[in-house]
Amino acid sequence: MTAISVIVPLYNELESLPELTRRLFEALDDRKFTESLGEGTGFEIIMVDDGSTDGSAALIRKMIAERPEIRMISFRRNYGKTAALSAGFRAASGEVVITIDADLQDDPGEFKAMVSKLQEGYDMVSGWKQERKDPLSKTLPSKLFNWTTRIFSGIPLHDFNCGLKAYRRELVASLDLRGEMHRYIPVLAQWNGYRVAEIPVRHHPRKFGKSKFGTARFFTGLFDFLSVMFITRYLRSPMHFFGMAGLGSFSAGLCISLWVTADKLMNHRPVSNRPILFLGILLIILGVQLFSTGLLGEMLSSRPSRSASYTVRETANLGEEIIRNLKA
Ligand code: UDP
Ligand code: MG
Numbered sequence: 001m002t003a004i005s006v007i008v009p010l011y012n013e014l015e016s017l018p019e020l021t022r023r024l025f026e027a028l029d030d031r032k033f034t035e036s037l038g039e040g041t042g043f044e045i046i047m048v049d050d051g052s053t054d055g056s057a058a059l060i061r062k063m064i065a066e067r068p069e070i071r072m073i074s075f076r077r078n079y080g081k082t083a084a085l086s087a088g089f090r091a092a093s094g095e096v097v098i099t100i101d102a103d104l105q106d107d108p109g110e111f112k113a114m115v116s117k118l119q120e121g122y123d124m125v126s127g128w129k130q131e132r133k134d135p136l137s138k139t140l141p142s143k144l145f146n147w148t149t150r151i152f153s154g155i156p157l158h159d160f161n162c163g164l165k166a167y168r169r170e171l172v173a174s175l176d177l178r179g180e181m182h183r184y185i186p187v188l189a190q191w192n193g194y195r196v197a198e199i200p201v202r203h204h205p206r207k208f209g210k211s212k213f214g215t216a217r218f219f220t221g222l223f224d225f226l227s228v229m230f231i232t233r234y235l236r237s238p239m240h241f242f243g244m245a246g247l248g249s250f251s252a253g254l255c256i257s258l259w260v261t262a263d264k265l266m267n268h269r270p271v272s273n274r275p276i277l278f279l280g281i282l283l284i285i286l287g288v289q290l291f292s293t294g295l296l297g298e299m300l301s302s303r304p305s306r307s308a309s310y311t312v313r314e315t316a317n318l319g320e321e322i323i324r325n326l327k328a
Helices: 015-026 031-035 055-066 081-091 109-118 136-153 171-175 181-191 217-234 236-266 275-301 320-327
Strands: 002-010 041-049 070-075 098-100 122-131 165-168 197-199 312-316
Touching: 002 015, 002 031, 002 081, 002 109, 015 031, 015 041, 015 055, 015 109, 031 041, 031 109, 041 055, 041 081, 041 122, 055 070, 055 312, 070 081, 081 098, 081 181, 081 320, 098 171, 109 122, 109 197, 122 181, 136 217, 136 320, 165 171, 181 197, 181 217, 197 217, 236 275, 312 320
Parallel strands: 002 041, 002 098, 041 070, 122 197
Antiparallel strands: 070 312, 098 165, 122 165
8 A cells, every 4th residue: 555645736847847756766665664654665746737839748657657656647637736636545555645746845855754743643734934934925915814814713823834744544544535625625625524723844946838827716705615614614504604695684574574464454654655565575585596506416415426626638657447547
């Protein structure tokens, strides 16, 4: 069994790949380290090519000829980091799964520290780019993002979106990522009862190429946060949310209508010229709608589907069964 799977999501990172691979092997070609896990030996490096157009896939294919520990999944087009990570998670066979960015900003030298933190009894160890080597246009919004996520999730991490993270296999297998949810993996993990820790890690400036994320990330990020909140709290029981809201709205509308009716019957006040009547009707209709949305949600969530959110063009050096699982 494999001890460690390292997953590298990459999109047009051709220039970084040779040095990255050299440094990954430097960190992993250490039997004492991989065997210290006590569960299986050896390691694998899963390069997930997220639709690169710069020839990254061809280079990886070449590298596989020299180092059989490298495996590749290549997407038909650019699906985003979340899809790349989730394909990597599905293909990983290691007891410990580590993710790292391909752009040399994260340091493979931190693997040991992260794994030993895992062994203290955590299910996930997230890196904290304490001294971040990025332009202000990046660090400032990121501070804001981390601050909001910290407040709303109640999880005291400094750096939710560090590319360098280590997981126990079990956690990774339970993740079902969509959209740009990779930013909220620590939130999903902790809300599902896993133990999450954070340790400071070294960070380097980007050497080659440029950052793949622009300002659009802040909007999609907000929506993804809402769905993460919703999924973790209400996925198993949409009725708890919609049923409650529907019941509240319906009862308020019903009270208003009954009151208007009683007023008419007892005090002979005409119903037709009372604005509040419309509010009552509106609330009743809204209540019924919310309620039926909840019912639909229940029906949908009772038949879970986990279909892949990407299409794979090519794989290299992966087992049959893993490929089947990857495309399922
Ligand atoms: N990445 C990816 N698909 C994308 C965008 C990025 O696989 O659509 C990879 C990218 O190649 C890198 C990692 O995700 O390995 C982090 O991206 P980047 O360095 O651009 O993000 P930043 O460090 O600027 O936040
Ligand atoms: Mg980067």
